[in-house]
Amino acid sequence: xxxxxxxxxxxxxxxxxxxxxxxxxxxxxxxxxxxxxxxxxxxxxxxxxxxxxxxxxxxxxxxxxxxxxxxxxxxxxxxxxxxxxxxxxxxxxxxxxxxxxxxxxxxxxxxxxxxxxxxxxxxxxxxxxxxxxxxxxxxxxxxxxxxxxxxxxxxxxxxxxxxxxxxxxxxxxxxxxxxxxxxxxxxxxxxxxxxxxxxxxxxxxxxxxxxxxxxxxxxxxxxxxxxxxxxxxxxxxxxxxxxxxxxxxxxxxxxxxxxxxxxxxxxxxxxxxxxxxxxxxxxxxxxxxxxxxxxxxxxxxxxx
Amino acid sequence: xxxxxxxxxxxxxxxxxxxxxxxxxxxxxxxxxxxxxxxxxxxxxxxxxxxxxxxxxxxxxxxxxxxxxxxxxxxxxxxxxxxxxxxxxxxxxxxxxxxxxxxxxxxxxxxxxxxxxxxxxxxxxxxxxxxxxxxxxxxxxxxxxxxxxxxxxxxxxxxxxxxxxxxxxxxxxxxxxxxxxxxxxxxxxxxxxxxxxxxxxxxxxxxxxxxxxxxxxxxxxxxxxxxxxxxxxxxxxxxxxxxxxxxxxxxxxxxxxxxxxxxxxxxxxxxxxxxxxxxxxxxx
Numbered sequence: 001x002x003x004x005x006x007x008x009x010x011x012x013x014x015x016x017x018x019x020x021x022x023x024x025x026x027x028x029x030x031x032x033x034x035x036x037x038x039x040x041x042x043x044x045x046x047x048x049x050x051x052x053x054x055x056x057x058x059x060x061x062x063x064x065x066x067x068x069x070x071x072x073x074x075x076x077x078x079x080x081x082x083x084x085x086x087x088x089x090x091x092x093x094x095x096x097x098x099x100x101x102x103x104x105x106x107x108x109x110x111x112x113x114x115x116x117x118x119x120x121x122x123x124x125x126x127x128x129x130x131x132x133x134x135x136x137x138x139x140x141x142x143x144x145x146x147x148x149x150x151x152x153x154x155x156x157x158x159x160x161x162x163x164x165x166x167x168x169x170x171x172x173x174x175x176x177x178x179x180x181x182x183x184x185x186x187x188x189x190x191x192x193x194x195x196x197x198x199x200x201x202x203x204x205x206x207x208x209x210x211x212x213x214x215x216x217x218x219x220x221x222x223x224x225x226x227x228x229x230x231x232x233x234x235x236x237x238x239x240x241x242x243x244x245x246x247x248x249x250x251x252x253x254x255x256x257x258x259x260x261x262x263x264x265x266x267x268x269x270x271x272x273x274x275x276x277x278x279x280x281x282x283x284x285x286x287x288x289x290x291x292x293x294x295x296x297x298x299x300x301x302x303x304x
Numbered sequence: 305x306x307x308x309x310x311x312x313x314x315x316x317x318x319x320x321x322x323x324x325x326x327x328x329x330x331x332x333x334x335x336x337x338x339x340x341x342x343x344x345x346x347x348x349x350x351x352x353x354x355x356x357x358x359x360x361x362x363x364x365x366x367x368x369x370x371x372x373x374x375x376x377x378x379x380x381x382x383x384x385x386x387x388x389x390x391x392x393x394x395x396x397x398x399x400x401x402x403x404x405x406x407x408x409x410x411x412x413x414x415x416x417x418x419x420x421x422x423x424x425x426x427x428x429x430x431x432x433x434x435x436x437x438x439x440x441x442x443x444x445x446x447x448x449x450x451x452x453x454x455x456x457x458x459x460x461x462x463x464x465x466x467x468x469x470x471x472x473x474x475x476x477x478x479x480x481x482x483x484x485x486x487x488x489x490x491x492x493x494x495x496x497x498x499x500x501x502x503x504x505x506x507x508x509x510x511x512x513x514x515x516x517x518x519x520x521x522x523x524x525x526x527x528x529x530x531x532x533x534x535x536x537x538x539x540x541x542x543x544x545x546x547x548x549x550x551x552x553x554x555x556x557x558x559x560x561x562x563x564x565x566x567x568x569x570x571x572x573x574x575x576x577x578x579x580x581x582x583x584x585x586x587x588x
């Protein structure tokens with residue numbers, strides 16, 4: 001403390017100041033240290049790992065530079081995995097937003113019982129993805145599941161949800177949307193409640209029907225909410241894991257980028273370097289998306 | 305129709321009916337699968353290994369639960385999950401309170417950058433850090449231990465962010481008055497700031513509880529000893545040992561044990577939980 005005081009004699013209050021700084025550090029340091037050790041350190045270490053040819057558990061690793069990246073992007077694997085990731089993300093985000101908005105519109109009329117409906121629809125969002133996946137796996141089972149029995153009653157054969165990759169991906173998308181729909185509905189509901197009633201009334205007086213009012217007044221006013229939801233649901237879809245591994249243990253249909261990173265790193269051949277490359281690619285995608293969000297939000301603030 | 309009360313809020317127009325149908329459909333889509341899973345947890349092989357739609361078990365078989373508990377020691381797993389959830393969420397909230405207090409009420413050059421550094425962690429999913437953290441924790445001997453399970457997830461950007469927002473909205477005069485009365489930072493924190501922010505703290509705590517209880521990837525990686533597994537991790541073990549269709553009942557019994565505690569908490573505190581999850585992002 002005295003050293004600092006001596007260096008900057010200009011500040012008479014130095015002692016008190018330094019005490020204040022130390023207090024700040026005492027408050028903040030435990031969390032910051034944990035973040036540094038368990039988030040930032042591994043983040044950069046992961047990038048380093050991604051340049052190695054290294055089997056998890058082995059003491060030896062060979063530096064291969066960008067070799068892992070080249071292997072991934074030059075082989076057919078990148079297009080396969082990235083296509084699966086894109087299909088999963090676009091389908092889950094699109095369905096979650098459209099269905100969530102539908103439910104929010106119904107909730108917004110504040111009918112008796114709407115509170116109960118809102119809580120019920122939200123509930124799956126907070127459940128264990130792994131547990132939810134198992135419960136639905138039983139329903140989807142092509143032989144003994146409830147869904148196949150219902151389909152048979154209406155004269156349809158159950159698709160091979162478990163053994164045919166495209167159907168597996170479809171199944172996982174359906175269950176993921178089921179689980180996340182309530183989140184979008186609640187966020188949209190908050191957006192809808194902020195839509196000024198006078199605007200809708202004015203449109204009504206101008207002779208716009210309910211459909212037109214929705215598309216010309218409500219939907220444009222909801223665009224910030226839509227944008228927010230789009231970003232958050234894209235980010236969480238890219239990180240979806242529990243549900244996928246519960247329903248598609250070997251990753252035959254729903255092998256998205258993150259699922260691939262787990263399987264190649266910890267299962268199969270335990271290729272830790274290759275796995276680190278995959279999660280680095282995922283992180284790069286997340287950073288780009290977040291930056292896009294920040295830039296767009298910034299723009300919106302300026303225009304207001 | 306006859307029951308239409310003279311209230312201005314509800315009129316049974318076609319639109320009201322349509323919206324009721326939408327809500328009813330949405331509720332059924334959520335409740336039916338969960339109810340079906342719950343009923344399946346009481347079904348024996350006869351009700352399960354059939355192509356017919358059996359909703360209610362012909363023979364109720366609560367033994368599924370004891371059988372699940374034999375295959376995987378669910379009592380122990382429940383204890384592990386509870387320990388990890390209470391300790392993990394408790395420490396996370398404490399860290400968030402301290403960090404948010406420092407960021408709002410203490411002075412420090414470059415405080416803004418510390419905040420951005422903490423906030424930016426919300427962009428880093430645990431999956432990206434899992435592999436290096438696994439290598440690091442296992443080199444310290446943390447495999448199959450409580451501390452190895454809890455420690456890497458404690459640093460929190462989300463909790464800090466939410467509590468910082470809440471602390472900034474507190475009436476400054478009250479805290480200033482305490483300051484003038486000679487209360488130091490520590491006293492001001494626990495006697496002024498925390499009591500005034502209890503709803504936000506509860507929200508952060510609930511989000512952390514849900515997150516810790518459901519966490520799957522990290523326990524999957526760091527725990528291999530069945531005695532140290534958390535509940536979702538234990539389900540994997542059960543799923544691997546129960547591949548026959550007729551044993552779905554046992555698997556569903558295990559699943560009910562994972563889902564039900566969180567559903568019960570949600571039933572009581574749903575408003576706080578919904579608020580927590582819809583304010584600023586997804587991560588605990």
